[in-house]
Amino acid sequence: MSNTKIQDPVFRRFYSHLNSAVTILQLYDGRIPFAHFVKNYFSQHKKFGSKDRRQISELCYCYFRLGRSYPQLATGQKIVKGYWLSKASWPDEWLAFFDSFHLPKESPDHIFPAVHSFSAGINNDAFTRSHLIQPDLFLRVRPGHKGAVTDKLKTADIPFVLTDDSLRLSNSVRVEDLVRLNQEVVVQDLSSQRVAKLLQLYQTVNKNEMVPLVWDCCAASGGKSILANDILQQMELTVSDIRPTILFNLKKRFQEARVKNYRAFVGDATSANPGRLFDLIIADVPCSGSGTWARTPEQLLYFEPGSIDAFVKLQSSITANIIQYLKPGGYLLYITCSVFEKENEGQVNLLQNKGLQLVEQLVLKGYKQKADTMFAALMKAPM
Ligand SMILES: C[S@@+](CC[C@H](N)C(=O)[O-])C[C@H]1O[C@@H](n2cnc3c(N)ncnc32)[C@H](O)[C@@H]1O
Numbered sequence: 001m002s003n004t005k006i007q008d009p010v011f012r013r014f015y016s017h018l019n020s021a022v023t024i025l026q027l028y029d030g031r032i033p034f035a036h037f038v039k040n041y042f043s044q045h046k047k048f049g050s051k052d053r054r055q056i057s058e059l060c061y062c063y064f065r066l067g068r069s070y071p072q073l074a075t076g077q078k079i080v081k082g083y084w085l086s087k088a089s090w091p092d093e094w095l096a097f098f099d100s101f102h103l104p105k106e107s108p109d110h111i112f113p114a115v116h117s118f119s120a121g122i123n124n125d126a127f128t129r130s131h132l133i134q135p136d137l138f139l140r141v142r143p144g145h146k147g148a149v150t151d152k153l154k155t156a157d158i159p160f161v162l163t164d165d166s167l168r169l170s171n172s173v174r175v176e177d178l179v180r181l182n183q184e185v186v187v188q189d190l191s192s193q194r195v196a197k198l199l200q201l202y203q204t205v206n207k208n209e210m211v212p213l214v215w216d217c218c219a220a221s222g223g224k225s226i227l228a229n230d231i232l233q234q235m236e237l238t239v240s241d242i243r244p245t246i247l248f249n250l251k252k253r254f255q256e257a258r259v260k261n262y263r264a265f266v267g268d269a270t271s272a273n274p275g276r277l278f279d280l281i282i283a284d285v286p287c288s289g290s291g292t293w294a295r296t297p298e299q300l301l302y303f304e305p306g307s308i309d310a311f312v313k314l315q316s317s318i319t320a321n322i323i324q325y326l327k328p329g330g331y332l333l334y335i336t337c338s339v340f341e342k343e344n345e346g347q348v349n350l351l352q353n354k355g356l357q358l359v360e361q362l363v364l365k366g367y368k369q370k371a372d373t374m375f376a377a378l379m380k381a382p383m
Pocket residue numbers: 217218219220221222223224225240241242243246267268269270284285286287318
């Protein structure tokens with residue numbers, strides 16, 4: 001680390017945060033999400049105020065964002081390089097400060113683990129570099145709440161960008177203090193919101209006049225179910241997940257979101273029998289999450305490449321089971337937050353081999369918009 005004596009309190013504080021970040025990174029082994037780890041660390045080390053906590057965490061994330069680039073650098077130097085690259089421009093005094101660390105001029109060359117080919121149309125270079133910057137926070141405004149929500153943000157003087165029903169905000173905004181979460185808005189990444197396109201398509205191609213029976217078989221806390229509720233307006237919903245605790249969160253969230261007409265059960269989608277047939281099954285399957293690693297950049301260092309094949313196997317076991325519960329001519333909405341072709345088009349191919357017809361698939365590229373990258377496919381069962 002540089003010996004430069006910098007008296008400016010801004011840089012002295014930076015050094016102090018840098019030293020704390022180095023200590024934390026030396027303790028972290030990737031076994032739990034870094035967000036949980038750092039939260040536990042701060043709850044055991046009460047001397048850090050909230051601003052310090054935020055800055056120290058950001059420095060740790062800057063380190064992860066470089067992935068396996070610059071193996072020759074000490075941890076502190078790598079943090080500073082990541083911090084430098086995390087913003088497009090810096091004032092001159094900061095550039096002089098960074099210079100004092102004798103950092104390499106070359107661009108990072110091992111940000112993303114090259115473990116498998118990407119889905120069609122993903123630009124390798126742009127996607128990889130997008131990990132250097134923290135994505136934005138996105139909210140989906142629920143039907144009928146646009147005016148009230150934007151008024152609240154304006155009154156609180158919070159900068160935002162509204163595009164259709166999607167709000168983009170800085171990550172530092174505490175939205176829960178400003179608007180009613182789940183009732184007025186849902187915290188949902190931009191690409192996740194774009195899955196709406198396939199739900200709207202389902203509405204136009206589905207010729208059944210009855211209220212559709214819908215099963216969200218990997219529901220988690222219900223983000224896609226609430227989206228389906230807002231688009232389809234009327235549906236008879238079944239939700240399930242393998243984790244009982246997440247269904248507890250779902251029930252609380254559904255109460256806030258005023259989603260009432262549903263039944264829930266704990267079930268392993270590789271073998272669960274929901275006891276009826278459905279017009280639409282939503283399978284937002286467990287996956288590598290590789291389209292969201294700009295939000296969890298520790299994965300760039302700690303992700304186990306071997307686990308992709310385990311995810312692929314799990315995904316095909318889930319789809320093999322659930323398609324048995326599609327009505328003749330019913331629809332499957334298959335979703336991942338992965339960029340790997342194996343988890344995306346590869347699974348669609350398997351389903352086509354089982355007789356399903358592809359209606360439309362979308363590679364939801366978020367990397368140019370400070371958002372996640374996802375994949376969604378709408379498929380139709382034979383009549
Ligand atoms: C990507 S998340 C779903 C996110 C959710 N649809 C949303 O929009 O908020 C995948 C979910 O699948 C669940 N899961 C993993 N393996 C499963 C299995 N074998 N059967 C059912 N659910 C499973 C996980 O517990 C997790 O909640």
